[in-house]
Amino acid sequence: METSFALTGKGYVIVAADTTAARSIVKMQIDQDKIKELSPHLLMAYSGEPGDTVQFAEYVERNIRLYQIRNLYPLRPAAAASWIRRSLAESLRSRNPYSVNLLLGGYDASSHTPNLYWIDYLGTVVEVPFAAHGYGSYFALSLLDRYHDPEASLEEGLANLKRCIDEVAKRLVVNPGKYKVKVVDKDGIREVEI
Amino acid sequence: MEYNGGSVIAMVGKDCVAIASDLRLGSQALGISSNFQRIFPVTDRVYVGLPGLATDVTTLRERFRYRVNMYTIKEEREIEPETFAHLVSSTLYQHRFGPYFIEPVMAGLSKTPSGGFKPFIAATDLIGCLNFAKDFVVAGTASAKLFGVAEGLWEPDLEAEDLFETISQTLLNAVDRDAYSGWGAIVHVITKDKIITRTLKGRMD
Numbered sequence: 001m002e003t004s005f006a007l008t009g010k011g012y013v014i015v016a017a018d019t020t021a022a023r024s025i026v027k028m029q030i031d032q033d034k035i036k037e038l039s040p041h042l043l044m045a046y047s048g049e050p051g052d053t054v055q056f057a058e059y060v061e062r063n064i065r066l067y068q069i070r071n072l073y074p075l076r077p078a079a080a081a082s083w084i085r086r087s088l089a090e091s092l093r094s095r096n097p098y099s100v101n102l103l104l105g106g107y108d109a110s111s112h113t114p115n116l117y118w119i120d121y122l123g124t125v126v127e128v129p130f131a132a133h134g135y136g137s138y139f140a141l142s143l144l145d146r147y148h149d150p151e152a153s154l155e156e157g158l159a160n161l162k163r164c165i166d167e168v169a170k171r172l173v174v175n176p177g178k179y180k181v182k183v184v185d186k187d188g189i190r191e192v193e194i
Numbered sequence: 195m196e197y198n199g200g201s202v203i204a205m206v207g208k209d210c211v212a213i214a215s216d217l218r219l220g221s222q223a224l225g226i227s228s229n230f231q232r233i234f235p236v237t238d239r240v241y242v243g244l245p246g247l248a249t250d251v252t253t254l255r256e257r258f259r260y261r262v263n264m265y266t267i268k269e270e271r272e273i274e275p276e277t278f279a280h281l282v283s284s285t286l287y288q289h290r291f292g293p294y295f296i297e298p299v300m301a302g303l304s305k306t307p308s309g310g311f312k313p314f315i316a317a318t319d320l321i322g323c324l325n326f327a328k329d330f331v332v333a334g335t336a337s338a339k340l341f342g343v344a345e346g347l348w349e350p351d352l353e354a355e356d357l358f359e360t361i362s363q364t365l366l367n368a369v370d371r372d373a374y375s376g377w378g379a380i381v382h383v384i385t386k387d388k389i390i391t392r393t394l395k396g397r398m399d
Contacts, residue, residue, distance in 0.1 A: 089253050093292060118226060123249035124198065126219055126227040137224065 002047035003136030003176055004034065005164050006103040006116050007148060008129050009157040012185035013105035013114045016161055016194070017045040018136075018176030033180055038064040039074040040188050042106040044084075047133050048121060049099035056100045060084055077106030077115040081125050089123030097121070101133045107184050114185070132164070139171055140164035154183065162194055195246050195295050195320075197222060199374030200232055201334025202243030203365055204301035204315040205348060207357035210385040211313045213241050213301040214365045215334075217378035219248055228377040228398065236262055237272045238389075239311075240302035241382055242282070245334035246320070247295035254296055257285060275302030275314040279324055286322035293320045297333040303384060311386045330364075336372035343368045358383050358392070366396050 004017040021029040035045045036057045042064065046057045063083070068074045075083070081104050091098045102119040118124075118131040130144040131137075147160050161181065169175050181194045202215040219230035233243040234255050242258065244251045261281055265273050273281070282298050298318050303311040317331035318324050325331060329348055332340035343364045352360055362381055369375040379394040 085249075085252065089249050092249065120221065120249075122247070123252070124219070125252060126230055126248070128227055128229075131226075141224070 002034070003132070003134040003168060003172075004045040004047055004103050005132045005136065005140050005161060006045065006105050006130065007144060007157055007160060008105075008114045008116045008150060009152045009154060010150075011107070011112070011114060012154055012157065012183055013043070013107065013116050014154075014157050014161055014181065014183050015043045015045050015103055015105045016165070016179050016181040017047070019178045019180050020176050021050075023050070030177060035180055035182050036061050037182075037189050038080065039068055039106075041074065041109060041184055042077060042080055042104070043182050043184050043189060044105075045103040045133075046100055048101050052098045053100050056087075056098045060087070074109075076108050076110060077104065077117070078108070078127075080104065080106065081115075081117040081119065081127075084119060085123050085125040088119065088121065092121075092123055103131055103133060105184055107186055109186070112186070135172055136164070136168040136176075139167045143167055154185075158192065158194060165194065195297075196335055196374060198246075198248040199335050200230070200245045200248075201332070201336040201340060201365075201369060201372065201375040202232060202245045202299045203330060203332045203340050203344065203361060203368075204243065204299050204317070205330040205344070205357060205361045205364075206313045206315055206328065207352040207354060209303075209311060209313065210354045210357055210383060211301040211303065211315055212357050212361045212381060212383045213243050213299065214361050214379060214381040215243050215245065216336075216365070216369050216375045217380060218374070218376055220374060223373070225377060231380070233380065233382060234258075235389075236278055236302075239304075239384065240273065240275045240278050240300065241384065242278070243299040243301075243333070244296050245299070246297055250294040250296050254285070254294055254298070258282065261285065275300060275304045275316070278302070279316040279318070279326070283318050283322035283324050286318060286320065290321055295320060299331050299333050301384065303386060335374040336368045339368035339371045340364060354383050354385050354390075358390075362394055366394060370397055
């Protein structure tokens with residue numbers, strides 16, 4: 001049910017997630033923000049088991065911020081991905097594993113490149129030019145295979161994202177409705193209207 | 195083991211070894227990445243390939259890197275391929291009743307007392323049972339197909355360039371018959387002075 005997408009472009013990463021919180025047939029909330037801002041240049045969209053999601057996402061958010069407080073320097077996206085992956089891999093073989101899938105998008109201020117990581121609940125991490133989680137991924141990934149351009153401008157990237165959202169709206173039985181879209185680039189994080 | 199997909203093969207040649215894998219990472223039938231590396235250098239002369247569950251690929255790679263670094267610091271020398279194979283075996287057996295879902299494949303050149311180099315390959319199962327083959331070792335979702343093609347194409351004492359062609363054709367044709375392997379391929383040929391890494395052009399379906 002929970003759908004999230006992300007794609008990279010020239011100097012930016014767009015992360016989008018639906019805003020529906022549902023239990024069985026009821027939409028309990030239609031404006032939930034499922035994208036956490038871990039640091040000034042790092043976004044993380046989460047989906048999965050209700051409860052686990054917010055617990056794990058807040059745990060990650062706090063620990064990433066703690067690193068920044070201690071070291072006066074934020075963790076780079078690749079390092080953050082490693083730390084998050086290790087937390088999930090350790091949780092996997094514990095008594096009560098977290099069942100959370102993530103999309104980690106960030107702008108690396110040192111190498112001036114955008115980075116996007118697809119992370120699943122097992123602790124699988126892979127760096128990708130575009131990614132998606134949930135049933136929506138079955139529609140979005142093929143569209144992005146065809147239309148994605150790693151050197152595209154922000155407007156073109158947002159147009160590609162809109163293409164994915166429209167396709168999911170058209171073909172997925174339970175349409176998520178609204179999406180929250182955030183962009184991270186060299187100037188930081190901002191929310192955009194799609 | 196079939197959740198993410200992927201396969202690895204290693205072959206012996208004349209004073210050289212080659213190790214190759216596909217680059218697919220999937221979530222069952224859905225392909226996620228066509229750039230997932232599952233072969234890693236251990237030292238200049240030893241490479242390890244880790245097909246199986248992707249999260250364990252990363253975890254094991256970090257575990258082996260740690261254990262090999264500790265070995266290098268304590269022993270003040272680089273680890274030999276046979277020793278590394280036993281290191282892999284013991285690491286896996288430690289988790290005998292809750293194993294990592296990986297079947298490692300190793301390839302390298304071991305130093306002989308006379309100062310030369312002998313080609314070495316080995317593989318283990320997911321709980322560390324070692325297999326020291328003389329010709330080739332295979333693992334992953336396309337292992338049955340890899341066995342078949344390798345048995346047909348391999349011959350002893352292939353030079354580095356010929357070994358590259360043989361292992362490439364073996365890998366490409368075997369993964370084309372397997373739904374969970376493919377989406378690109380990478381081959382490393384290890385000789386005493388250099389390692390040549392090539393990415394193969396294959397079917398991306």
